[in-house]
Structures are given as structure tokens and as C-alpha cells.
Amino acid sequence: MAKTQHGKQKRRGYPALSMAAPEKYRLVITYPGQARSRYFNTSDLARARGVARQNATSGAHVDFQTHQGWGRFTTTHTYAPEPR
Numbered sequence: 280m281a282k283t284q285h286g287k288q289k290r291r292g293y294p295a296l297s298m299a300a301p302e303k304y305r306l307v308i309t310y311p312g313q314a315r316s317r318y319f320n321t322s323d324l325a326r327a328r329g330v331a332r333q334n335a336t337s338g339a340h341v342d343f344q345t346h347q348g349w350g351r352f353t354t355t356h357t358y359a360p361e362p363r
Contacts, residue, residue, distance in 0.1 A: 305352050307342040308334050311360075331358050 302320035304327040309316045321327050331341045335358035344352035 303346045305344040305346070306331055306334075307344065309340045309342075310338065311340075331356075335359065336361050 301322050303322045304320070304324060306319040306327060307316050308319060319327070319330055321330075327343065331343055335341050338360045340360055341358040342354050343356040343358065344354050347353055
């Protein structure tokens with residue numbers, strides 16, 4: 280008799296984890312006096328830069344981050360709040 284492989288199941292793949300991130304850019308927006316930072320994710324570079332400039336002119340500290348793969352982001356630029 281041939282041996283049977285009881286209990287061996289094929290492992291299910293998770294394609295959502297292995298595909299490229301649609302959000303390539305992330306902004307970490309911190310307003311003075313607020314405890315939590317806001318996150319803004321987008322795949323459009325022009326929109327990300329526009330939102331970063333808009334929040335920096337309104338007094339927020341903005342970290343511009345790019346996606347490096349597998350959920351890792353690196354800060355490429357920092358926008359300081361502009362004085363009024």
C-alpha cells in the first residue's frame with residue numbers, strides 16, 4: 280500500500296501582502312498641541328507634495344516618506360512649519 284499524507288494541507292497564499300503597495304507615499308502630519316499624528320497615503324507624487332505644502336503653511340510639521348517594500352517607509356524630506 281502507498282503511504283498517504285494525512286494532515287498535510289497546502290498553505291494558503293496571501294496575495295494582498297506580497298503585491299506592491301498602491302500607496303507609494305506617506306505623509307506624517309503633526310500639528311502642535313495635538314497628541315496624535317495624522318497619516319496621509321497616496322500613490323500620486325504631485326498630490327502628496329501639494330498636501331505637504333498646504334499643511335506646512337498652516338503650521339504643521341510634515342514628514343514625507345516613500346515606500347521601500349514590505350511595509351517599510353523611509354523619510355525623504357521634512358517640511359517645517361512656516362512662520363506666520
